[in-house]
Amino acid sequence: MPSLSRRLVAEWLGTAFLLAAVVGSGIMAQKLAGGNVALELLCNTIPTGAILVVLILIFGPLSGAHFNPAVTVAFAWRGELPWAGAGLYILAQVAGGVAGVWLAHLMFELPLWQSSLTTRTGTGQWLAEGVATFGLLLTIFGCIARAPSAVPYAVGLYITSAYWFTASTSFANPAVTIARSLSDTFAGIAPGGVLAFIAAQLVGAALALMLSGWLWGRLTKQA
Numbered sequence: 001m002p003s004l005s006r007r008l009v010a011e012w013l014g015t016a017f018l019l020a021a022v023v024g025s026g027i028m029a030q031k032l033a034g035g036n037v038a039l040e041l042l043c044n045t046i047p048t049g050a051i052l053v054v055l056i057l058i059f060g061p062l063s064g065a066h067f068n069p070a071v072t073v074a075f076a077w078r079g080e081l082p083w084a085g086a087g088l089y090i091l092a093q094v095a096g097g098v099a100g101v102w103l104a105h106l107m108f109e110l111p112l113w114q115s116s117l118t119t120r121t122g123t124g125q126w127l128a129e130g131v132a133t134f135g136l137l138l139t140i141f142g143c144i145a146r147a148p149s150a151v152p153y154a155v156g157l158y159i160t161s162a163y164w165f166t167a168s169t170s171f172a173n174p175a176v177t178i179a180r181s182l183s184d185t186f187a188g189i190a191p192g193g194v195l196a197f198i199a200a201q202l203v204g205a206a207l208a209l210m211l212s213g214w215l216w217g218r219l220t221k222q223a
Helices: 004-032 037-063 069-077 083-107 123-146 148-165 174-180 191-216
Strands: none
Touching: 004 037, 004 083, 004 174, 037 148, 069 083, 069 123, 069 174, 069 191, 083 174, 123 148, 123 191, 174 191
């Protein structure tokens, strides 16, 4: 197994690239789509799904390519990752997400320090985040149980789809949620909505964890 330092760098860098793609593509979409919100969302969706495939392929052999505290907690709960290591993974993911947002701002010559004004709240949004995270975790667990090599493609395709069938556009990731609160751009979420989103994500992850144990049993390798 790679050293802990290499795994933490992989989680930090992977999450940074993920957020740079999410926020950067949102900024570019706003610049080019002429106010067509549906087109902006499509332009935000495709790079996000695509970069996830790439990042999981290159960083999966190092750290498992979680890039997501909900995924990390799930694997720790299943005994696939020590809890101490899980805590360090989460710190690396959150720090990487913030770095990715700042990188996107710098690339597009926007103010580095921002706070989103985009309100995302309400029962529909919270349910959507629970559903999005539930589906993401089931995708990961199901592929690991039956087709491990398909994980990168299945995750990328799932998030691409969930951008459109969930009311929240599928954050499905506490680190992503925190980082996006620091960007007053297309991809942002107002800080006041962050805790409720994260709570819904963790509930969705917990439900997926319970169901996956019944469907496929104990995992045999790390995602």
